Every structure is written in structure tokens, then in C-alpha cells.
Amino acid sequence: MELIIDRLTKQYKNKIAVDRISLTLNKGVYGLLGANGSGKTTLMRMLCGVLKPTSGEVKFNGIDVSQEEYRDSLGYLPQDFGYYPEFTAYEFLLYMASLKGLAKQSAKDKAKELLELVSLSDSAKKKIKTYSGGMKQRLGIAQAILNNPKILILDEPTAGLDPKERVRFRNLISQLGTDRIILLSTHIVSDIENIAGMILIMKDGQIVHKGGLDEIIKAIDGRVFECTVDAGEAGKLISMHTITNFRQENDKTFLRLICDKSPCENAISVKATLEDLYLYYFKEVNTDEKLF
Amino acid sequence: MDNNIKRKLKSVFEAPMPAKKDDFLNQLDYPKASRLDFIKSQAGYIRKQVWVLSLLLFIGTLILMYYFEVSDSVIWILSSALPFISLVSIGEIFRSITYNMDELEMSCKHNFLEISLIRFGILGLANLAVLISLLILLAGKTDFGFFRLGLYLTTPYLLNCYGSIFAVNRLKNREIVYVCGVVTASVSILNALFTTQINDIYTDKYWSFWIISFIILAVFSYKEILKLIKKMEELKWSLSLTV
Numbered sequence: 001m002e003l004i005i006d007r008l009t010k011q012y013k014n015k016i017a018v019d020r021i022s023l024t025l026n027k028g029v030y031g032l033l034g035a036n037g038s039g040k041t042t043l044m045r046m047l048c049g050v051l052k053p054t055s056g057e058v059k060f061n062g063i064d065v066s067q068e069e070y071r072d073s074l075g076y077l078p079q080d081f082g083y084y085p086e087f088t089a090y091e092f093l094l095y096m097a098s099l100k101g102l103a104k105q106s107a108k109d110k111a112k113e114l115l116e117l118v119s120l121s122d123s124a125k126k127k128i129k130t131y132s133g134g135m136k137q138r139l140g141i142a143q144a145i146l147n148n149p150k151i152l153i154l155d156e157p158t159a160g161l162d163p164k165e166r167v168r169f170r171n172l173i174s175q176l177g178t179d180r181i182i183l184l185s186t187h188i189v190s191d192i193e194n195i196a197g198m199i200l201i202m203k204d205g206q207i208v209h210k211g212g213l214d215e216i217i218k219a220i221d222g223r224v225f226e227c228t229v230d231a232g233e234a235g236k237l238i239s240m241h242t243i244t245n246f247r248q249e250n251d252k253t254f255l256r257l258i259c260d261k262s263p264c265e266n267a268i269s270v271k272a273t274l275e276d277l278y279l280y281y282f283k284e285v286n287t288d289e290k291l292f
Numbered sequence: 293m294d295n296n297i298k299r300k301l302k303s304v305f306e307a308p309m310p311a312k313k314d315d316f317l318n319q320l321d322y323p324k325a326s327r328l329d330f331i332k333s334q335a336g337y338i339r340k341q342v343w344v345l346s347l348l349l350f351i352g353t354l355i356l357m358y359y360f361e362v363s364d365s366v367i368w369i370l371s372s373a374l375p376f377i378s379l380v381s382i383g384e385i386f387r388s389i390t391y392n393m394d395e396l397e398m399s400c401k402h403n404f405l406e407i408s409l410i411r412f413g414i415l416g417l418a419n420l421a422v423l424i425s426l427l428i429l430l431a432g433k434t435d436f437g438f439f440r441l442g443l444y445l446t447t448p449y450l451l452n453c454y455g456s457i458f459a460v461n462r463l464k465n466r467e468i469v470y471v472c473g474v475v476t477a478s479v480s481i482l483n484a485l486f487t488t489q490i491n492d493i494y495t496d497k498y499w500s501f502w503i504i505s506f507i508i509l510a511v512f513s514y515k516e517i518l519k520l521i522k523k524m525e526e527l528k529w530s531l532s533l534t535v
Binding site for chain 2: 143
């Protein structure tokens with residue numbers, strides 16, 4: 001089982017959204033991390049055959065992304081999806097099952113099984129328009145796995161889920177990831193930290209870093225510090241370094257920051273996390289956002 | 293194996309729990325629907341209002357014929373109503389875009405293009421059936437004949453198809469069906485005004501006008517439909533979806 005992405009590029013007029021990405025994905029869960037506009041959604045759309053690449057190719061076990069056989073092996077949850085207003089959750093799953101080529105009886109069985117799995121059995125006959133954001137998201141996850149896909153692509157799957165639902169979702173993904181390729185993107189760093197065996201960090205249309213959690217945070221190992229300083233010193237440190245945590249403690253300020261050497265006398269070196277790394281890589285994006 | 297032996301074996305030997313049952317089941321392919329099953333299922337997903345409107349037009353014609361003599365008035369009324377059938381059909385084809393289902397449908401085995409073409413085919417056949425039924429009902433009651441009557445009824449219909457698909461091919465928004473509604477209303481009103489203001493519009497004097505209009509609109513509509521299919525193939529819809 002091998003998904004090969006070869007020099008995949010997407011260009012919109014003078015903006016390159018995805019820039020010559022080459023990757024080989026095997027069985028397992030891959031987490032795609034990146035700021036808004038880094039090209040994650042564009043990459044995922046190209047992997048689903050929804051968007052035509054400007055150049056490059058995507059092949060699963062030798063089958064091109066444009067072929068029906070490829071789509072037969074695919075499950076996709078877009079960032080934002082709609083539904084026909086007259087549909088109930090059960091009807092929606094039957095409709096999606098028909099598009100995925102399932103026979104009528106197996107579509108009914110599978111729809112019931114998945115509604116149970118995502119805890120929507122009690123609301124199966126209710127119109128989707130009455131659902132909350134979390135319920136819609138769970139329904140979206142159910143439709144993505146209707147055809148038992150070999151490639152599962154999930155764009156922001158945990159958006160709108162409450163903490164309990166997120167934990168259940170993580171468990172489900174870990175279970176599914178044992179015998180298929182799962183690529184998921186999210187802004188919630190802890191989701192990636194907990195589920196993904198391989199992390200891909202995307203910036204300006206390119207994969208700037210990839211690897212397992214321990215391997216990937218090595219880049220900032222020994223460079224994460226925590227300290228408690230007075231207001232004047234805090235202001236100085238904030239202007240000079242990437243701050244990953246900030247807290248007011250009585251008349252002092254607690255800071256967690258990334259810098260090449262100890263920033264002050266009482267600073268202690270701590271273990272880096274994926275969130276530190278994320279904030280380190282996207283510090284320019286955060287600075288830009290501050291401008292607005 | 294004999295049932296008695298089976299029972300005895302069960303009582304003396306405890307079968308082990310199945311190992312890797314889920315893995316084994318996952319390897320099996322699910323039963324797949326044939327292409328014909330898929331087409332039939334799509335016909336079932338066309339909304340009832342499409343069929344109801346077609347039926348209403350047909351019943352309305354029967355009522356008109358029962359109470360009134362078939363005259364030019366009946367023809368302009370019907371030819372002004374027919375574009376609304378094409379509007380409902382166009383709305384049905386682009387329902388995916390209106391309700392933001394297109395991205396999900398594009399990623400499925402039977403994708404957006406295939407679904408749209410099947411809806412095109414089913415609705416096109418349904419519209420044709422309505423049209424032929426109306427012609428059969430009316431042809432014997434007028435002096436125009438089957439072909440000439442067909443021309444009077446289908447020319448405004450074609451103008452609406454052309455105008456609506458022209459708009460769909462050039463505009464990129466989810467409210468495209470409202471634009472098509474405006475096109476349809478304009479075509480219908482124009483047709484009514486045009487045919488009621490010119491008294492001899494359905495006479496030999498304007499015969500060549502009808503033929504030329506029909507041919508031009510048929511060619512233009514065909515070109516726009518080809519453009520639309522190409523646009524769907526190239527998945528250009530995605531451009532409007534991308535942030």
C-alpha cells in the first residue's frame with residue numbers, strides 16, 4: 001500500500017499554493033500541520049482528485065488520482081461540506097453510499113453501523129439541518145469511512161467536536177490507521193501529537209519538516225526555557241524571542257520561550273513539545289497577524 | 293456433516309475465539325452496485341417537485357383543451373410555461389453547487405461530473421416526454437401540424453436553456469440558480485409579449501424566423517453544454533471553492 005506524491009504543484013495566477021511536494025505515504029496516520037494559507041487544504045484537495053494539479057502526479061498502488069479506481073479507495077472529509085436540506089442523517093449516508101458504489105443492502109447495513117459508531121443512532125431520522133456543529137462533523141466522519149477506504153483524508157476533522165468527542169475520534173483514527181493510509185490536518189496540535197505516527201509541517205506550500213514526534217521536536221531540543229521575571233524583563237524577552245506561553249503570576253510574569261541560549265539567570269531548560277515547534281515555525285505568521 | 297455429530301463435537305470441544313476476524317473482514321470487498329443500479333438510484337434522488345411541475349403542466353394542458361378551443365393563446369401560454377420546466381431541471385442539476393455538496397461528490401467513485409450527466413440525461417428525457425405528450429395532444433387540434441407546433445413550443449424553451457447555461461458557464465457563485473430564475477422569467481415574459489403583440493407571429497409570414505431562431509439556439513445551446521461538460525471535467529469549480 002503506497003501513495004506516491006510526485007512533484008505536486010498548484011499555482012493560482014501568481015501565487016503558488018503547493019510547491020513541488022514529493023512524498024511517499026504508507027500505512028499509518030500522518031498529521032499535516034500548518035498555519036492558515038500554508039497550502040494544506042489545496043494539497044488535500046489534489047490528493048482527493050477534487051482539484052487538478054498544475055503539475056506533478058498522485059498515484060495509489062500505481063493508479064492515477066484521476067481514475068475511478070483511485071476514488072473507489074478514497075474517503076474524504078472536507079473542511080466545509082454541505083448537505084441537501086431535506087436529508088436525514090440516515091438518508092445522507094445512503095446517498096453518499098450510492099455515490100461510493102455500495103449495493104443497496106450493504107449501504108443500509110453500513111449506514112446503521114456507522115451511525116452507531118459515531119453515536120448518532122438516536123438522531124438518525126432527524127433532518128441534518130437540526131444538528132449541532134459537532135453532530136454534523138461526526139456525520140462527515142461517518143460518510144468518509146462508508147466504503148472502507150484504503151486512503152482516508154480528513155481536513156480539520158476535530159473542528160467543532162467537544163473534548164470527549166475528540167478523544168473518541170482519536171481512538172477511532174488510531175484503530176483505522178493500522179491498515180490504511182490516513183492523512184489529517186488540524187490546527188489543534190494536541191490531536192496530531194496524540195494520533196499521528198508521522199508529522200508533516202507545511203509552510204508556504206512546502207513540507208518544511210517531516211518525521212515522528214520525537215524526531216521532529218529535536219529541531220528545538222535544548223532551546224525551550226521557562227522563567228519567571230519582572231514586567232520590564234518580560235517585555236524585553238517577548239520582543240526578542242518566540243513566546244509559547246505567557247502567564248501573569250502576582251507581580252511577576254511567567255514565560256515559556258524558545259531561544260538559542262538561556263535567556264536569564266533563573267531560566268530552566270524544559271522538554272520541547274510539538275506546540276513549541278509549531279509556534280517556532282510559524283512565528284512570522286503570528287507576527288503578521290498581529291499587524292492586523 | 294451429520295447434525296448429531298456436530299452437536300456432540302460442540303459439547304466436547306470448545307471452539308477458540310476467532311483471531312483477527314475484523315482484519316479478515318476488512319480485506320473483503322463490499323458488494324458493489326452496478327452502473328444501472330447507480331443510475332436508478334440517482335433517478336430516485338431527483339426531487340418530487342420536478343415531476344410534480346411536469347405533471348401539472350400536462351394536466352393544465354388537458355384542462356385548457358377541455359374548456360377552450362385550441363388557438364394561438366393556448367400555444368403562447370404553453371410555450372411561456374415550458375421554460376419553467378427547464379428551470380426546475382437546471383436547478384436540480386446544480387443542486388450540488390447550491391448546497392455545497394460538490395466537493396464531497398467530486399471525491400466519490402461516481403463523481404460530480406458523472407452525477408451531473410446522469411441527472412442531465414434523466415431530466416432531458418423527462419422534458420422530452422412532456423414535450424412530445426403535449427405535441428401529441430395538441431397537434432390534431434390545430435392546423436399547424438406536429439413539426440410546426442414543436443417549433444413554436446421549443447424555441448422559447450431553447451432560448452431559456454441557452455441563457456441559463458450561458459450564465460452558469462460564466463458566473464461562479466452558489467446562488468446561480470437565482471440568476472437562472474431571472475433568465476427564465478425574462479424569457480417567459482418576452483415570449484408572452486412577443487407572441488401576443490405580433491398578431492400574425494404564428495403565420496407563414498414568420499415561418500423562416502422560427503426556423504432560423506430554432507437552429508441558431510440549438511447550435512448555441514449545444515456549444516454551451518459542451519463548454520459546461522468541459523468545465524466540469526477540468527474541475528474548475530474548485531477554483532471558486534479554494535480560499
